[in-house]
Amino acid sequence: MHLSYYFLKKLVPRLAERLTGTRLSAAFSQDKDEIILEFGSEGAIKLTIRAILKTEFTCLFFPDRFERARANSIDLFKDLHGQKVDRLFVYENERAFAVEFGGGDKLVFKLFGNRSNLLHFAPGGSLKNIFNRRLLGDLTLEEASLHKPALHTFDRFVSLDGDYRKMFPTFGKxxxxxxxxLLPVQSSPEEKWIAVQKVLSELDSDRYYLSEAEGRLVLSLLPAGDIRQTYTDPIQAVNAFCLSYFRTGNLQHEKDQAVKRLLKRVQQTESYLDSAYGKLAEISDAGKNEQYANLIMANLHQAEPRAEFLEVISFYTGEPVKIKLKADLSAARNAENYFRKAKNEKQELTRLQENIEAREAALDQMKIWLSEIEKLSAVKELRAFLKQHGLSGQEGGPVSGKAGKFREETFLGYRIFIGKNAKNNDELTLKFAGKEDLWLHAKDVSGSHVIIRHIPGRNFPAVVIERAAELAAWHSKRRNDSLCPVIVTPRKFVRKGKGMPAGAVSVEKESVVMVVPRE
Incomplete structure (x- = not known):
């Protein structure tokens, strides 16, 4: 509730006591999701606001002092620098408040969770500037729309069938x-209204609770959850909340993210196993190729030239069998084709069985990890566990800031990068990849370069190579083939010759795996 309308109604008047009459002396950012605002008078800083606007965590923090970095910081809202604060106010029934300056400009704090932002409205209400320009909806936001007047009467409550969620959307979860x-299962509108008034009274009190609710650290105006500390000053309360979050993080949030990543891997593995079992059944059913080859060789004398079939008695079953032949090939060459198919099937069968065993073991392990994650009770323990088992999505050491230029997937703890186009392929292979990374590409066709990031001290598991090969096949001209050959080699064996076009390379040493193209 640290972003709720009811908390802002308490916080903003306290801020007004300290900010009214001061001037905005600085507004700058040294992190894309944070902005620092300093207000002062007579050369002294009276209040610093650190607005943290991250997707996973939004908070206003009021430090006693903040040291600006000498580099990598940028001034923002320059038109407001030096302007005098006239007043602060909260928008009606909304999670937003404004700092209004003497000239009529307003700096609006829109605290909408993962869509939070700061916006500068000029006198008259036109939008002049915003902090986070990635929130495209804010570019057309009208200041007047932030005011949401509502009629909170018992008659209206009854007309809404006693649905307090519809009447008080600002309450929150x-x-x-x-x-x-506070309510029995079956409650009359009158009983609900009395309970609503009690909650409103609690929300209007000057008590703020730092609590844990459903595994999450919360700042609440209600005595709910496991209360750790109680405060009477909103600035002190929100500072304590932010500091606790900085020190310990949000355990449940990080657990949820870890479980989400792990469940995605479970789903991928189960999907692969379903497909692999189907392929295994196909190969087993098609295992007659070696029998056909032997039957043809044993009955060469019966094969007519340019025949499309050979009908013989199988010495395997004692039953008649009709073997399809290619009419333009001799019987011996047809037998050779069946022998080759049988050999490929055996290799495919062996590979499939090995991969199925590995994936089943990985699936069992992931289910154990899911159970163990739920038992962890501290963020430090959780992060150590994730790092130990390669589940944090950051395995393999530091990664260049260029990583965001490529498609990326994490599979069983390994980061797989995929080029987007010819020039991007060159950058991925020649500038981004390390010599110990593994390089993959669909054989003999154009397609994306794929890199598996090497993890020191570990060999590349066959299942990870196969997954990366599936991606290489999918992002190639062979996407619609039933089976695709993919080149696999350490990056150090990949070269770009002088005059080669973008995306083209030569490979000094390679192995080839056969996979089904999968996204």
Whole structure:
């Protein structure tokens, strides 16, 4: 509730006491998801606001001091520098407030969770500038739309069938749960209204609770969850909340993210196993190629020239069998083809069985990890566990900032990068990849370069190579083939000759795997 309308109604008046009459002396950022605002008078800083606007965590923090970095920081909202603060106000029934300056400009704090932003509105209400320009919807936001007047009367409550969620959308999840706990299963509109008034009274009190609810650290205006500390000052309360989050992180949030990543791997592995078992059944059913080859060789004398079939009695079953032949080939050459198919099937069968065993073992291990993650009770333990088992998605040491230029997938702890076009392929292979990384490419056709990032002290598992090969096949001209040959080699064996076009390379040493193209 540290971003709720009801908390802002308490916080903003306290900020107004300290900011009214001061001037905005600095507004700068040294992190793409944070902005620092310093307000002062007579050369002294009176209040610093550190607005943290990350997707996973949004908070306003008020440090006693903040040391600006000498490099990698940028001034923002320059038109407001030096302007005097006239007043602060909260938008009605909304998670937003404004710092209004003497000239009529407003700096609006829009605290909408993972869509939070700071916006500068000129006098008259036109949008002049915003902090996070990635939030495209904010580019057309009208200041007037932030005011949401509402009629909170018992008659309107009854007209909404006593649905307090419709009447009080600003309550939020925690308040709804707290309210539900005050009511019997079957409640009359009058009973609900009395409970709503009690909650409103609690929300209007000057008590702030740092609690743990459903495994998450929360700042609440309601005595809910496992209360750790109680405060009477909103600035002190939100600072304590932010500091606790900085020190320990949000255990449940990080667990949820880890479980989400792991469940995705489980789903990928189960999908692969379903496909692999189907392929295994196909190969087993088609295992008659060696028998056909032997039957043809034993009955060469019966094969007519340019015949399309050979009908013989099988010495395997004692039953008649009709063997399809290629009419333009001799019987011996047809037998040779069946022998070759049988050999390929045996190799494919062996590879499939090995991969199925490896994936089944990996699946069992992932299910164990899911169970163990739920038992962890500290962020430090969770992060150590994820790092130990290659589950954090950051294995393999530092990765260049260029990583975001490529498609990326993490599979069983290994990072797989995929080029987007010819020039991007060159950058991935020649500039980004390390010599110990593994390089893959669909054989004899154009397609994306694929890199598996090497993890020191580990060999590349066959299942990881296969997954990367599937991606290389999918991102190539062989995408629609039933089976695709993919080149696999350490990056150090890949060269780019003088005059070669973008994306073209030569490979000094290679092995080839056969895979089904999969996204």
């Amino acid at each position: 925690l308040a709804y749960q707290y309210l539900a706990g």
